[in-house]
Amino acid sequence: MIDRVTEADPYPLKFPVVALVASAGGLDALTEVLAPLPADLPAAVIVSQHVSPDRATLLAEILRERTALRVHAADDGDELAPGTVLVVPAARHLIVTSATRIGLLDTGALPPARPSADLLLATLAVTCGTRVLAVVLTGRGADAQAGVRAVVHCGGTVFAQDEVTSAYFGMPGAAIDTGLVRDVLGLPDIATAIHAHAHAHH
Structure with a gap:
């Protein structure tokens, strides 16, 4: 009889990672989400807001x-770390590599939206799986909808901002339309939900 071998944890990252994706109206929303979070948050954070490349x-x-x-602009090759926010720079797309390091890609002409929430979330999903929490905030368009599907397909979790508190409901509405969003939350409640999720999954 052959002993069953316990399956190894397939994900190199051993702590949660939170992706905050936004477009129009995003600065105020990002501020309200990040301001209450403590310095010792046991999760890495990536912030992606659509910004014109020029x-x-x-x-x-x-x-x-x-x-x-801790907040800084993401650089190629950066590592994800708890308590640290990496912000996707203008005119770049951000992917997460198989070694859970940051990869920055140059963008072409508009469209599509940049930085791409779909690219970020899809690569994060396949490299970090169940450790991913995607939070879709205010914004026009439907960027992040495919990324939401990827996150949930790989075992991660998705929150979306509700319509009442969204300056623009395109992105969160498109995420909600997938039927895969775990919680639809008012902006004042998102930081508390992220904090609880991070502590439950670290």
Whole structure:
């Protein structure tokens, strides 16, 4: 008789990772979500907001002043770390590689939206699986809808901002339309839900 071998954990990342994706109206929403989170949050955070590639963005600098978490613009090859927010820079797409390191890709002409929430979430899903929490915030369009499907397919969790508190309901509405969103939350409730999720899954 052959002994059954316990299946090894297939994911190199051993802590949760939260992806906050947004477009129009995103700065205020990101601020409200990140501001209450503690410096010792046991999860890594990636922030992706659609930004025109011909405009410099100060998003990382702005968010750094508004949260206790460590915040910096993502760089190619960065590692994910608990208590750290990596912000996707303007005119780049961000993917998560098989070694759970950041990969930055140059973007082409509009469309599509950039940085792509779908690319971020799909690569995060296949590399981090059950450890992923995707949070779809205010924004126009339907970017993140395919990414939401990928996250749930790989065992992760999705929250979406509700219509009442969204400046623009395109992105969260498209996510909700998949039928795969775990919780639809008002903006003031999202930070608490992220904190609870991170502590339950670390």
